[in-house]
Amino acid sequence: MKTMQVSALITFMQTLIAEETNTQNTAISTSVEFHEFGLDSISAMFLIEQLEQKFKVSISPLHFWDYPTIEKLAHQIVTENT
Amino acid sequence: MKRLWNPLLADNIMDPYPMYEILRDSSPIHKAQTGEWVVTKYDDIKAILQDKRFLSGSKKDWVKKGINYFKNKDQDLSQIGKAIDTFLLFINPPRHSELRKLVSLAWSNKAVDDLIKRNIAALLSHKSGTIDVIKELAQPLPALTISGIMGIPQEDAELLRSKGTALLKVLDLYVSLKELVQVEKSASFFIDYFGRLINKKQKQSADDLTSSIIQKNNELSRPATQNELISLCIFLFLAGEETTVSLVGNGLLNLNRWPKVKDNMTINPTKWPTAINELLRYDSPVHVVGRIAGTDITYQGADFKKEDVITLCIASGNRDSARFQRPDVLDIDRKNNRHLAFGSGPHFCMGDWLAKRQGELALHAFLEKNPMYAVDENTMIWNDNLSIRSLQSLNIKI
Numbered sequence: 001m002k003t004m005q006v007s008a009l010i011t012f013m014q015t016l017i018a019e020e021t022n023t024q025n026t027a028i029s030t031s032v033e034f035h036e037f038g039l040d041s042i043s044a045m046f047l048i049e050q051l052e053q054k055f056k057v058s059i060s061p062l063h064f065w066d067y068p069t070i071e072k073l074a075h076q077i078v079t080e081n082t
Numbered sequence: 083m084k085r086l087w088n089p090l091l092a093d094n095i096m097d098p099y100p101m102y103e104i105l106r107d108s109s110p111i112h113k114a115q116t117g118e119w120v121v122t123k124y125d126d127i128k129a130i131l132q133d134k135r136f137l138s139g140s141k142k143d144w145v146k147k148g149i150n151y152f153k154n155k156d157q158d159l160s161q162i163g164k165a166i167d168t169f170l171l172f173i174n175p176p177r178h179s180e181l182r183k184l185v186s187l188a189w190s191n192k193a194v195d196d197l198i199k200r201n202i203a204a205l206l207s208h209k210s211g212t213i214d215v216i217k218e219l220a221q222p223l224p225a226l227t228i229s230g231i232m233g234i235p236q237e238d239a240e241l242l243r244s245k246g247t248a249l250l251k252v253l254d255l256y257v258s259l260k261e262l263v264q265v266e267k268s269a270s271f272f273i274d275y276f277g278r279l280i281n282k283k284q285k286q287s288a289d290d291l292t293s294s295i296i297q298k299n300n301e302l303s304r305p306a307t308q309n310e311l312i313s314l315c316i317f318l319f320l321a322g323e324e325t326t327v328s329l330v331g332n333g334l335l336n337l338n339r340w341p342k343v344k345d346n347m348t349i350n351p352t353k354w355p356t357a358i359n360e361l362l363r364y365d366s367p368v369h370v371v372g373r374i375a376g377t378d379i380t381y382q383g384a385d386f387k388k389e390d391v392i393t394l395c396i397a398s399g400n401r402d403s404a405r406f407q408r409p410d411v412l413d414i415d416r417k418n419n420r421h422l423a424f425g426s427g428p429h430f431c432m433g434d435w436l437a438k439r440q441g442e443l444a445l446h447a448f449l450e451k452n453p454m455y456a457v458d459e460n461t462m463i464w465n466d467n468l469s470i471r472s473l474q475s476l477n478i479k480i
Contacts, residue, residue, distance in 0.1 A: 041116070041144070041256075042151045049259040061256035062090045065115040 004055060004081055009074035016050055017070070030071040034064060057081050087114040089468050090256065096464055098369065098471070099410070102398035111384040116256075118372075118391040119384065124399035124406075124422065126382060130392060131371075132427035135379055140372040140391045141253065142172040148262065159262055162252060165269035168306070168313040171321075171371070171429060178428065181306060181314060185432060188294035194231060198440055201226045202447045212458070212479045215448075216331050220473075223444055224326035227436075228319055233290025234279065245271050246320045253469040255370065255393065276312045276319075291318070322433045322440075324465075328367035328472035329358075329441040334448065335476060336365055338457040340412045347414070348453045351446055357414040358442045363421035364412045366397040367437075369471045371425065396422045397471065452480040 014028040021028075021037050028037070039047065044064035052059055057077060060066075067073040086105055088094055094101050102122050105112055110123040121127055130136050145166065149159045166172060170182055205219050205226075225243035229236055248268035251261050279292060287293040292315060299305045306314060337344040347357055370393050375386040386392065400421045401409040424431035431437070448455070456479045463474040 035117070042148045045148075045257070045259045045262070046151070046155065060090050061258055062088075062116070065117075066085060068115070 004057075004078055006071075006074045006078050009051070009055065009077055010070055012051065012054060013047070013070045013074065016047055020046075028070070030074075031069050033068045034070075035068070039064075051077070055081075085115055086112055087116070087120050090466070095466050098397070099401060102395055102401060105395075106398060106402060111382060113384075114393075118393050119386065120393045120395065122395045122398040122402075124402035124404060127394045127396060127399040127422060128426050130373060130381070130394060131422070131425055131429070134428075135376050136373040136392065137174050137376045138178070138373065138429060139172040139174060140374045142166060142169070143374070145252065152259075157259070157263070159266045161269040161273055162262070162266050164309060165249065165272055165313060165316055166252060168310045169317040170314070170432070171317075175428070180302070180304060181310070182432065184295060184298055184302065184306065185314070185318065187298045188291055189432075190291075190294075191435065194227075194436065195439065195443075197230045198223075198227050198443050199447075201230070202444055206447060206451055209480065212477050214475050215334055215478050216327065216473050216476050219444060219448065220327045220330035220334075220476075223330065224322050224440060227440060228322055231290065232279075232292045232315070232319060233283065233288050234292075234319070238275075242272075242275070242319065243323060246323050249316075250320060250324050250470070251467065253467070255372075255468050272316045273312055276315045277308075280308070280311055280315065321431075322436055324467070324470045324472050325367040326437055326440050328470055329362065329437060330444045331473040331476050332365045332367070332471070333358075333361045333441060333445050334455070334478065335457055335459075335462070335473065336361060336412055337445070337449070338455070338478075343412055343414055344449070347445075348449055351450065353414055354442045354446050355438075356416075356419070358438050358445070359419050359421065360412060360414045360416050361441070361445075362423035362438075363400045363406070363416075363419055365471070366400050366421070366423040367470055367472065368423065368425075369397040370395050370469050396425070452478075455480050 010030055014025045017028050017037055018025045020039065020043060048059050048061065048064060051057070059077060063073060063076060067076045086109055088101060089098065105120065105122040110121065111126060112120040114120045121130060145162055149163050152159050168181060170178065201223055205222055209218060221243060222240065225239040226236060229239040234242065245268045248264050249272060251257060252265045280296065283293045283296055287297065299311065337347065347353060373392045373394060375388055375390045375392065377388050379386040400423065403409050424434045458477040458479065461475065461477045465472050465474050
């Protein structure tokens with residue numbers, strides 16, 4: 001888990017959110033709150049599940065709101081898992 | 083930034099009351115980071131429960147949206163929707179009133195007392211040393227009792243109970259997709275099981291609640307469909323499960339924490355009917371229930387928009403010092419104990435009598451048999467279900 005990079009998490013989330021919202025990765029800002037992309041508690045479940053599978057981590061469902069941007073969530077996941 | 087609403091923190095799972103107290107004092111109608119309103123004071127909770135502009139079923143709507151969303155991702159969650167479709171706590175008038183009436187017409191208290199006493203005697207016999215009272219008493223008791231009432235074979239009670247714990251996770255506020263997949267499996271099992279049970283009772287009626295519901299349903303002007311009956315019966319089976327586990331388990335824990343009360347109850351068992359109400363207030367089984375604003379509503383300075391979700395922290399209201407004197411004291415002689423453990427208004431719990439009776443008889447019998455019992459708090463484990471606060475394990479030396 002030590003090798004986990006914030007940048008890998010960020011890229012993965014950008015790609016997922018771009019797919020969800022039918023936009024380009026580059027349009028997904030890392031400092032904009034998730035709900036501004038139109039994500040809600042249901043798409044949050046999907047996002048968290050994908051992150052958990054890809055990075056083999058466990059993430060609290062409340063993190064989506066407690067760390068509500070790509071950047072904040074990525075840093076939190078790395079902090080918890082290093 | 084320090085958040086006021088942290089229900090998933092390990093400390094708050096162990097003991098959510100300090101968090102509730104801070105919310106009551108600093109932000110009693112709190113717009114949480116999660117988008118919902120969290121309401122923690124007694125008067126506000128009661129007013130919203132009684133106000134018809136606030137509707138039930140926020141969870142059901144959420145599940146419906148989730149089913150549609152995950153259908154596009156090849157994840158089928160449709161059985162959850164089917165299983166919870168006519169859960170009484172999720173539906174609104176006029177269907178709510180019609181189905182509630184159906185249950186009350188079919189329900190009879192007769193012979194239930196004997197059934198509960200027999201179950202308790204069987205569960206408490208031949209026990210010695212250290213036992214996990216959750217597994218030995220609190221879990222099996224309500225499953226055996228409701229199975230007896232509904233005409234479900236006793237040998238199926240334990241399987242249904244364990245599957246039910248998985249299904250009840252749907253009530254929780256924040257669930258993961260993994261948990262929902264487990265809920266779906268459990269929902270599928272329940273639909274199949276109760277479908278077969280109802281078919282059997284339709285062919286061969288017996289002296290039980292399921293048969294009685296089928297019979298009364300046939301007399302209604304707008305009878306429940308087969309799917310509605312299945313969901314209603316699943317609800318009746320589950321409604322008194324984890325809540326009774328909570329009442330019995332938390333009851334034994336809290337009596338142990340208040341030794342003078344425990345001694346008092348050993349000497350004065352006639353106080354049980356009032357003591358059970360105080361245990362329900364002091365550590366309520368149901369901690370939160372949800373409502374949706376049916377329209378734009380301004381209440382106590384808060385602007386609820388139509389479809390806003392409101393989380394009512396019932397257990398917090400029951401510890402509100404504006405309503406109860408010395409709310410953090412377990413006082414079995416408390417007067418005028420109008421707690422909210424069973425809700426208020428049109429959704430007031432229909433199983434209150436059964437819950438209280440089971441709790442009272444189980445705690446009374448346990449204490450009578452084991453007046454010197456001692457809880458090992460070091461090994462106790464709380465469930466992480468936020469809507470119902472119950473123990474997963476409670477070791478007691480008897």
